[in-house]
Amino acid sequence: MNPLDNKENSAGEFSYSGLGDIVFMKAEKFIDTVLNWSRGWSLWPVTFGTSCCAIEMMTFGATKVDADRMGVLFVGDSPRQSDLILVSGTITKKMARRLLNVYEQMPSPKYVIAVGACNISGGLYHDSYNTIAGIDRIMPVDVYIPGCPPRPEQFQDAVRVLRKLIQQNEIKRYAKQSS
Amino acid sequence: MPSKVVDALKDSFKDNVTVLSDNGVEDVIVLSDKKLLKEAAKLIKKIHDIVFLITVVDRNPTFEIGYVFSNYVDKSILNLRVNIMQDDLSIDSITSVFPSADWEEREAYDMFGIKFNGHPSLKRILLPEDWPGHPLRKDFKVTDDVRNWTGLDLKF
Amino acid sequence: MEKQKGVILNIGPVHPATHGVLKLIADLEGDTIDNIKVEIGFLHRGKEKMAEMRYFSNYYPIVDKLDYVSALQMEILFASVVEKAAGIEIPPRAVYIRTIMAEIQRIMSHLVFVGSFGMDVGNYTGFIWAFREREELMTVVEAISGGRLAPMYICNGGTFYDLPENFSYMLSPVLDRIEKKVKNEYATLFQKNNVFIMRSKSVGIIDKQLVKQLGITGPNMRAAGIERDIRRIDPYLAYEEMEFEVPTEEDGDAYSRFLIRIREIIESIKIIRQAMKKLPAGSYKKPVPWLLKIPAKYTLVRHEVSKGEMAMHMVTDGGMMPYRLKIRSPTFFSLKALEKVLVGSRIADIVAVIASIDPVMGEVDR
Numbered sequence: 001m002n003p004l005d006n007k008e009n010s011a012g013e014f015s016y017s018g019l020g021d022i023v024f025m026k027a028e029k030f031i032d033t034v035l036n037w038s039r040g041w042s043l044w045p046v047t048f049g050t051s052c053c054a055i056e057m058m059t060f061g062a063t064k065v066d067a068d069r070m071g072v073l074f075v076g077d078s079p080r081q082s083d084l085i086l087v088s089g090t091i092t093k094k095m096a097r098r099l100l101n102v103y104e105q106m107p108s109p110k111y112v113i114a115v116g117a118c119n120i121s122g123g124l125y126h127d128s129y130n131t132i133a134g135i136d137r138i139m140p141v142d143v144y145i146p147g148c149p150p151r152p153e154q155f156q157d158a159v160r161v162l163r164k165l166i167q168q169n170e171i172k173r174y175a176k177q178s179s
Numbered sequence: 180m181p182s183k184v185v186d187a188l189k190d191s192f193k194d195n196v197t198v199l200s201d202n203g204v205e206d207v208i209v210l211s212d213k214k215l216l217k218e219a220a221k222l223i224k225k226i227h228d229i230v231f232l233i234t235v236v237d238r239n240p241t242f243e244i245g246y247v248f249s250n251y252v253d254k255s256i257l258n259l260r261v262n263i264m265q266d267d268l269s270i271d272s273i274t275s276v277f278p279s280a281d282w283e284e285r286e287a288y289d290m291f292g293i294k295f296n297g298h299p300s301l302k303r304i305l306l307p308e309d310w311p312g313h314p315l316r317k318d319f320k321v322t323d324d325v326r327n328w329t330g331l332d333l334k335f
Numbered sequence: 336m337e338k339q340k341g342v343i344l345n346i347g348p349v350h351p352a353t354h355g356v357l358k359l360i361a362d363l364e365g366d367t368i369d370n371i372k373v374e375i376g377f378l379h380r381g382k383e384k385m386a387e388m389r390y391f392s393n394y395y396p397i398v399d400k401l402d403y404v405s406a407l408q409m410e411i412l413f414a415s416v417v418e419k420a421a422g423i424e425i426p427p428r429a430v431y432i433r434t435i436m437a438e439i440q441r442i443m444s445h446l447v448f449v450g451s452f453g454m455d456v457g458n459y460t461g462f463i464w465a466f467r468e469r470e471e472l473m474t475v476v477e478a479i480s481g482g483r484l485a486p487m488y489i490c491n492g493g494t495f496y497d498l499p500e501n502f503s504y505m506l507s508p509v510l511d512r513i514e515k516k517v518k519n520e521y522a523t524l525f526q527k528n529n530v531f532i533m534r535s536k537s538v539g540i541i542d543k544q545l546v547k548q549l550g551i552t553g554p555n556m557r558a559a560g561i562e563r564d565i566r567r568i569d570p571y572l573a574y575e576e577m578e579f580e581v582p583t584e585e586d587g588d589a590y591s592r593f594l595i596r597i598r599e600i601i602e603s604i605k606i607i608r609q610a611m612k613k614l615p616a617g618s619y620k621k622p623v624p625w626l627l628k629i630p631a632k633y634t635l636v637r638h639e640v641s642k643g644e645m646a647m648h649m650v651t652d653g654g655m656m657p658y659r660l661k662i663r664s665p666t667f668f669s670l671k672a673l674e675k676v677l678v679g680s681r682i683a684d685i686v687a688v689i690a691s692i693d694p695v696m697g698e699v700d701r
Contacts, residue, residue, distance in 0.1 A: 048349060050356050051378055051697050052403035055447070056484055062450075062466035093330025094307050095348065095356065095377045100331070102349055122326075124396055127388060128381040129314045129321045130306065130330075138329050148396070149403075149484050207633070229550035229668075231637075234648045234661040247635065247648070251547060251561055254569035256635070279550030282671055290383075305376035305700055315384055315659075 032169060039109065040163040041071045043084040046102060050089030053116040053149040057088045060155040070159050079105040084162070086155075088115035090125060091132045103139055111171065113158050114141045117148040124148060142171060184226050184257055188219060199260075207245075207258040213270050216261055220273040223248050227257055230273070230280040235291045237317045240265040242291065246273075246280075269294035272301075290315035307333045341369060346685065348377045354451065354689065355696035359673070363682070371677045373670055378700040386660035391417050391627045392491055394657075399485040401662065402698035405444040407436045407476075408640040410489035415571065416647045417491055420634040421627055426618045429493035434573040435610045436488065438603040439476060439506075442513065443469050444641035445596040445603075448693045449521070452593060455690040456534040461524055468516060471509045478505060491627065493620030503611055510604050517600050525593065535589040539676045539688030542587050549675075550668040553643020554595045555692060559587035565639035576613065577606045589691035596693075626655055642666050642693060664698045 049057050061067045061074040068074075072084070079085075079102050091099055103110070114135050117123025122133030135141060142165060145158045165171055188196050188208060192215055199207045210219055227248035234245040241262045248257040263270055272295035274281050284295045285304040292313040295301055302308065310333065312319055347358040356377035362370040382397055389397070398413040399406040411433050418425060446469040453461020473483055478499060480488035488494055499505070525531050541551065546559045556563065564581040566574040582598035584591035629651040637646035643665025650659040669692050677688060 052400050052484060054355060055404055058450075059466060059470065062470075063463055064467070064470045089355075090378065090380055092377060092379055093310075093328070093333060094379070096330045097333065098348055098377070124400070125380050125385070127321055127326065128385055129319070129325050130379050130381045132329055133326055137327075138331065151483060228547045231550070231644075232646060232648060232661060232663040234650070234659065236650050236659045245633075245648070247646075249550075249644075251556075251563055254565070258633075258635075278548045279668060282667060303376075305379040307376075314381060319384075321384070321388075 029169070036166050036169055039083060040167040043070075043072050043111070043159060043162065044075065044082045045072055045084040045086045045113075046079050046082045046106065047074060047077055048085055048087045048089075048099065048102060050091065050095060051118075053088035053118075056149045056152055057086060057115065057155065060152040065152040065156055067155070067159070070156065070163075072159055079103075080107065082106055083109065084111045084113065086113050086115060087119055087135055088149075090116075090118040090123075091135050092130050093132065094130070096132055096138055099135070100138060109171075109173070111143075111162055111166065112139060112141045113143045113145060113162060115145045115155070115158075116150060117146065120144050120146065140173060184223055187222050187225075191222065192219065207260050209260045209262070211262075213261050213263055217271045217273060217276065219259065220276040223257060223259070224276050226250060227255075230277045230283060231256060233280065233283040233287055235287045235293065235315070237291065237315070239317055242268065242293065244270060244287070244293070248277075263293070268292060269296055271296050272298040274298055289313070292316070309334050341365070344682070348374075354694050356700075357670070357689065357694060357696060359677075359685065359689075361677075361682070361685070366681050368677050368680055368682070368685070371674055373673050375667075375670065375696070376700055378696045380697075380701070382701045383660055383662060386657050388656065390625075390655050391421075391629070391657070392625050395487060395490065396485065399487065400697055401664075401701065402444075402640065402642060402645075402695050403484060404447045404695055405440045405641040406485050407440040407488060408444075408638065408645075410487075411437055411572070412636065412638045412640065412645060412647055414489045414491060415638065416634055416636045416649050417627070417629070419636055420629045420632060420649055420651055421491075421623075423492055423621060423623060425493050425621055427615045428617045428619050429621070430573050431610050431614050432494050432498060432619060433489065434577070435607050435614075436476075436479075436494075437572065438607045438610070439472055441603045441641045442600050443472050443476075445600050446472075448596050448690075449525075449593070452535075452687075452690040452693075453525070453531075455686045456531060458524065458528070458531055461521075464516070464520065464524065468513050471512065475506050475509060490620070490623075492623035493618070495620075497619040498614075506607070506611070510607060514601065514604050517597060521597060525597075532590060534683075534687050535593060535691065537586070538589045538680065538684050539691060540586065540588045541672050541676055545672060545675060546587075549671050551643070551672060552665050552668070553639070553641075554599065555592055555643065555669050555672075557582065558584045558592040558595045560585045565637055565644055569637075571636075571638060573610060573613075574606075577609050579606050589687050592691040592693075628653065628655055631658075637663070640665070642695065642698065643669065645698075662698075662701055664701065666692070666694045666699045670694055670699060 119135045125131040143158045143162045145154050195211045197209045228250045231247040231249035236243040244261045246259040287293050289303040289305050341364040344361045344363050348356040358374040360372040361368050398409045401409045446465045450462040450465030477483055480486035543559050546556050562581050562583045579602045631652045634649045637644050646663035648661040649657050652658040
């Protein structure tokens, strides 16, 4: 069976269609695929928690939901050793430059999850004078989590979606740097 | 106990003090001359320990500055109100009498641009130093320009 | 910051120990702090301005996010302001439901404190345990209101829904379990833990004088030995009919600030049990029109929330929205103490002292 044919079907939760394709790809893409496969399993986040969503992010790391078993270890909290930034909470105009500072310190490839309505479109604070209506105005975003604030299970889902995107080489931003 | 302060204020400032009964809920003492504020604060300090909050209300062209004093002994509070005009937005700072007023005064300066004379470090507290305008004034409208601005050009 | 002999260390605004977005600029001489400045405002979302653009009923979701770990208390405070201004009497059942919810929220808030304080002084087990207990209460809140962190349960005139029928069967075992765990397990984990005691005892002492100077309220004040509680001296909701203690400690250090919270959890459990027994039957809500018009007046209401004395000063002008809403945040006053108590201490103490003050930046910056 040619794995390229049923790419749609094999993109389930526990299958790695990226690896299935290796027979037919160039060496460059092969390295990318293997690297991305491994990246997907160890997403260490910078917990950029500013407000309400940060408390649900703490719950995501605590007992009931337990981020650790998904490879999301809340350990270092240093941007220099992280692959993922969880922007949880409203970003104000005073904070915007600090957010970019942290983002720029992270080594490439880096992935962004925008948590909560504030970071998608401004949410509740769409008509406030001091908030940024959506962080995609200042930085790239890979996965959005809706909700105000989202449930901890939604964080789990976002990590699952992000892992799938990474492992299927869907995030094209780093195609050049990582090869 | 609170009536004692009111009497003391009435005694020393005579006509400059009026007591408004605000719908029978809380009494508000209105001080007509803003230069007397510091002396009034010294009188109030005898009974009340802290500035509980400072509310500024923009009623163009006057700005009402409402001080609420509170203490650690009982539940009594004291409302003091001073009106200042828009063309001279300055008032004496009471930080030297009530150190707890420090950040509240900075916030009033931040949000309304009211100068507190004699404040040790009158800087913006919530917004960056180079933020344009004073947002809680009534003439500050949240326009699309303000909302779309990302603030990346701010230095502080 | 005139003399710059030593090193200037910026802590925050992005640092796991600063509980969100607090920034400290420390002037160091070796390991000792010479001078320290607190910078806030990284979460200023303009809530006071937004109040002027919302109807009285539509402001609740924003109030929720003031002190986001005790959202229900914020809702109750705002509801009290609106009801006092509009002259609405709420039915007795609603009063009791609100009392129960406020105390549940106080326990949850203090559990977050215990967890994050534990985590900051290196007791990660404390974090895991406290969040485990909090999650059980969260399930109850979720069953009652439908929401987790921002429940949107309180509305003008009462509450949105009645309590579910099996409410006491749901809540009582959780309370029993939490009481047992706080009294036994937490005592082992914190009060008998030498490392924890060494990290927190005689660290960051906020004494009576400093409290009165800065206007600090709430648990931080009671840890310094001042017995004062708005629930006791100016009772609101159903607190007049409840029996509870106001715990005080003498030392005013980080350790006694921790003990105060632990003891308040026990007191809150007592209050909830009494309120559940006395819960009257009847309506849970007085029908109030969604759009209210409130005549021109000034209304000040203060409540004892989990962080201290919080107040809202609302100025109305006869319209359907507030003309001005001033929010008095208790932590806004407490944080200034950092500039005083941290001078002369070591860098490692900064984390413990910040955590012991229990700042929630949503409420500080508004």
